[in-house]
Amino acid sequence: MSKIEVKNLNFFYGDFQALTGISLEIRDQHITALIGPSGCGKSTFLRCLNRMNDTISGTRLEGKILLDDQDIYDEDTDVVDLRRRVGMVFQRPNPFPKSIYDNVAFGPRILGLHKEESLDEVVERSLRGAALWNEVKDNLAQDALGLSLGEQQRLCIARTIATEPEVILMDEPCSALDPIATLEIEELMQSLKSSYNIVIVTHSMQQAARVSDWTGFFWLGEMVEFGATEKIFTNPDKEKTESYITGRFG
Amino acid sequence: MNPPDKTQRNWSTFFIEALIRLLGFSSIGFVLLIFLFLLQEGIPAFFQVPLGNLLSELWYPTFDLYGILPLLLGSLLITLTAILIAVPLSVGTAVLVREAAPPWVREVLKPMIEALAGIPSVVLGFLGMTLVAPIVQKLGAPTGLTAFTGALILAYMSMPTIISVAEDALDTVPKSYRDAGLSMGATKWQTIWRVVVPAARSGIVTAVMLGLGRAIGETMAVMMVTGNAARMPLSLDSLFRPARTMTATIAAEMGEVAHGSIHYHMLFGIGLILFTLTFIINLIAASTIFKKRKKGGLR
Numbered sequence: 374m375s376k377i378e379v380k381n382l383n384f385f386y387g388d389f390q391a392l393t394g395i396s397l398e399i400r401d402q403h404i405t406a407l408i409g410p411s412g413c414g415k416s417t418f419l420r421c422l423n424r425m426n427d428t429i430s431g432t433r434l435e436g437k438i439l440l441d442d443q444d445i446y447d448e449d450t451d452v453v454d455l456r457r458r459v460g461m462v463f464q465r466p467n468p469f470p471k472s473i474y475d476n477v478a479f480g481p482r483i484l485g486l487h488k489e490e491s492l493d494e495v496v497e498r499s500l501r502g503a504a505l506w507n508e509v510k511d512n513l514a515q516d517a518l519g520l521s522l523g524e525q526q527r528l529c530i531a532r533t534i535a536t537e538p539e540v541i542l543m544d545e546p547c548s549a550l551d552p553i554a555t556l557e558i559e560e561l562m563q564s565l566k567s568s569y570n571i572v573i574v575t576h577s578m579q580q581a582a583r584v585s586d587w588t589g590f591f592w593l594g595e596m597v598e599f600g601a602t603e604k605i606f607t608n609p610d611k612e613k614t615e616s617y618i619t620g621r622f623g
Numbered sequence: 624m625n626p627p628d629k630t631q632r633n634w635s636t637f638f639i640e641a642l643i644r645l646l647g648f649s650s651i652g653f654v655l656l657i658f659l660f661l662l663q664e665g666i667p668a669f670f671q672v673p674l675g676n677l678l679s680e681l682w683y684p685t686f687d688l689y690g691i692l693p694l695l696l697g698s699l700l701i702t703l704t705a706i707l708i709a710v711p712l713s714v715g716t717a718v719l720v721r722e723a724a725p726p727w728v729r730e731v732l733k734p735m736i737e738a739l740a741g742i743p744s745v746v747l748g749f750l751g752m753t754l755v756a757p758i759v760q761k762l763g764a765p766t767g768l769t770a771f772t773g774a775l776i777l778a779y780m781s782m783p784t785i786i787s788v789a790e791d792a793l794d795t796v797p798k799s800y801r802d803a804g805l806s807m808g809a810t811k812w813q814t815i816w817r818v819v820v821p822a823a824r825s826g827i828v829t830a831v832m833l834g835l836g837r838a839i840g841e842t843m844a845v846m847m848v849t850g851n852a853a854r855m856p857l858s859l860d861s862l863f864r865p866a867r868t869m870t871a872t873i874a875a876e877m878g879e880v881a882h883g884s885i886h887y888h889m890l891f892g893i894g895l896i897l898f899t900l901t902f903i904i905n906l907i908a909a910s911t912i913f914k915k916r917k918k919g920g921l922r
Contacts, residue, residue, distance in 0.1 A: 425806060457808030467799035470822050480807045483817065529803070536808060 376401040376540060376570045377422065382436035384417055384426070391417045393594050395436075399540075399587075404562060404571045406581035406602065409591030409617075415574045416464075418591070419542050422572065423459040424452050440540075457484060460538035464545040466525035468517035468532070473500075473509050476517045476528055480536035495535055503531035504561050523554025530561065534569070541565070543573040547580065559584050578618055582606050590614045661894055668892035671885050682853040682867075684876065684886045691893060693853045697866040698897075700856045701770050701849065702839045705777035709838075710831055712778070713785035714820070717827075720786070721793040722815050733790070740783035748847030751776040756848060759863070768850035770866035776844045781834035788833055792826020793819060825911045832908030836901050839870075846871035869893045 375398035384392035392414045399405050407415040420426045421438060424445065438445050445455050457480075468476050477496045490498075496513070500506040505527045509515070517528055526546060533541055543562075547555040562571055562584050575581050581588050582602060589599040590613075598605060598614045609615045669677070672689045679690035720732050755775055756767025764771070796819045804814035820827070850865025853872070858864075873890050880887045 423806060425802065428802070428805060453808050453810050455808075456806055461802075461806040463799060463802060463806075465799060467797075467803045469800060469803065469818055479804075479809075479817070483807070483809045483813045532803075532807070 375399060376441065377572075378437075378439040378442075380437040380439070382418070382421065382434070382438065384414075384421060384435075385433040386429070387431045391594050392421075395596050397589055397596065397599050399570065399572060401570050402567060403586040404566055404573065404584055405587040405589065406585035407572070407574045407589045407591060408576075408578055408581045411576070413591040414594040415589075415591045416544050419461075419544055419572060419574050422540070422542055423456050423461055425456075425461065427452065457536055458538055459540045459542060460533035460536065461542045462526070462529050462533055462544065462546045465549050466522055466529050468520075468525050468528050470516065470518055472514045473517050473520070473528060474513040477531050477535050479532060484536055499531040499535040500528075502534050502565070503527045504557065504564070505531055521554070523550050523557060526550060526554070526558060527561065530558075530565075534565070538569070540570045540572065543571065545574055545576055548576060555580070578606075590617060592617070658898075661891060661898060664888060665891035665893075665895040668885065668888035671888060680855045682872070684880075684889070687885070689885070689889050691869075691896070693855045694867055694869045694872050694893065695896065696856050697770065697849075697853070698839060698868040698870070700861065701773045701777060701845060701866060701868055702835065704771065704774035704862060705781060705838050706831065706835055708774060709778035709781050709785060709834060713782045713830070713834070714789055714827060716782070716786045717789035717793060717830075718815060718820065721790050722811075722819065733787075736783050736786050740787075744780065744841060744844040745847070747776050747780060748844035751844060751848035762863075764863040766850060766865060768848055768865055769863050770849055770856060771862045773845040773849035773866070773868070774862075776848055777838045777841055780841060780844065781838045784837055785830045785834040788830035789823070789827045792823040792830065795826065796822045828911050829908045832904050832911075836904045836908070839904070840897065840901055842868075842870035842874050846874055851875065869897050873897075 377399040379395055379397050379399075382392055382395040383390065395418060407418065409415050417426065421434060422445075426432050426434070434446060440455070440458065444450070469479065471479075474496055477499050478492055481492060481495050497506060497510075500509060505524060508524065509520075509528075517525065520528060526549075530541075530546075547558050550558065559580065562573070565571060573581075573585065585602045587600070588602045588605040590597045590605065590609075590611075592613060598609055598611045600610075605614060606618055609618065668689075676687075676689055677691060679688065680692055681688040681690045682693055716736070720729050720736070724732065751772055752768070756772050758767075759769055759772045759775075760767035800818050800822055801814055804818040805811075809817065845868050849867065849871065851867045851871055852865035853867040854861075854864070856862070856864070856866050873893055876886070877890055880890060
């Protein structure tokens with residue numbers, strides 16, 4: 374069953390058209406990877422899914438994005454509520470300059486979620502979920518900026534899952550990390566997959582092949598091909614996809 | 624025309640460098656000389672006046688009573704009240720200008736706020752006497768010239784500095800923090816108050832310290848509106864009674880004091896205390912900036 378359905382999406386930065394005619398379905402409890410060279414529009418597409426592009430002035434969007442059959446660009450959509458349902462992890466780890474505890478507790482505090490579960494429990498559950506609990510459980514009051522980049526990124530994931538979103542968008546979450554930290558994030562994604570719907574934008578084709586169930590290949594603002602990851606990487610329909618994944622360009 | 628030969632070039636370089644060095648060192652030298660003069664004229668006071676007299680509650684130089692407490696407390700009361708009034712207003716304005724106002728409003732507001740800093744303090748004192756003092760009196764004070772009136776004027780004077788520096792601090796908060804807040808489902812205001820303002824905290828503290836430094840050293844405006852009665856501001860209603868600051872005391876009495884007398888040295892002694900206070904404030908401001916730098920800045 375599809376969680377998100379994108380229908381004929383066009384996106385503009387001023388006069389520049391960044392996305393052209395994108396249509397795809399993103400399934401629940403799967404990991405969908407979006408690959409393509411720099412500037413192909415995959416990050417822009419990702420930021421359409423939680424309306425983060427709204428914060429950039431002069432942008433315009435045509436087409437429909439349905440989350441559980443509701444158009445998220447509908448006039449009466451509550452953007453704040455949407456972003457609560459669709460969380461995001463950014464390219465550079467961006468924990469707040471606060472303690473580890475306060476970072477994870479940020480979402481529950483502003484949304485008032487800690488009614489039946491105590492805030493301490495939410496923080497522990499989220500940090501365990503992000504495979505960070507054992508490393509930081511004794512230093513929860515420590516400044517988050519003192520963590521390594523890999524730990525910071527897992528903290529950002531913990532912060533995101535603390536509010537239990539339905540979808541997690543990841544915008545090149547490993548591009549600032551070393552290989553070991555990257556592996557840890559990838560393992561984490563596999564364990565999160567059963568509870569969340571994950572969409573990841575990545576530069577690395579190997580990463581897409583390793584972690585995802587579905588892959589979309591973007592090229593110059595269009596989606597060239599979308600399908601099961603195994604098929605895209607072994608037997609793509611389009612010649613352009615094949616040249617890209619075999620490293621002939623891009 | 625022939626280019627100047629080498630020795631000529633060397634000479635002119637030498638001359639310009641020497642001139643720049645002279646100018647640079649002379650400004651340091653002047654500050655040092657002023658400080659030494661202040662020390663030389665002020666230190667004797669603390670030896671000539673017994674400690675019990677110094678720490679008494681009476682400032683009556685004509686009777687050789689040199690209690691500095693009413694002046695010190697007067698300054699602190701007025702300055703702290705001014706800061707308590709100025710900080711919420713200034714931070715609020717800075718947030719409005721930086722975060723909420725559309726760009727064209729910001730373009731108009733920011734230079735206007737900075738122009739406020741250029742209003743001569745005597746003009747503000749005049750406004751305080753004719754406009755603010757009657758209002759304070761109507762509120763129930765026995766006279767309009769009170770510590771509170773002075774605090775209002777000082778708050779007004781320190782606001783441009785605080786707003787301007789705090790606004791710059793907000794500006795340096797990276798977009799990634801805002802993105803993180805918004806993507807968590809925080810509203811714009813939750814993002815501002817819980818993410819952006821806390822992240823700019825050290826810059827805002829610096830702004831407040833600079834404002835505090837400006838307020839505590841201000842003389843003319845406070846002298847005109849505070850009533851200048853050297854009484855101990857200890858009762859609850861002191862804020863709405865006349866008070867006197869250290870700066871006003873120096874300004875009012877220096878003109879008629881006998882050169883070299885105890886009173887003369889005492890006024891310089893007050894100047895030293897004032898200098899120490901502002902020095903400490905600036906030190907705190909500088910240390911927050913330094914701490915921020917050491918942590919690798921706000922990115």
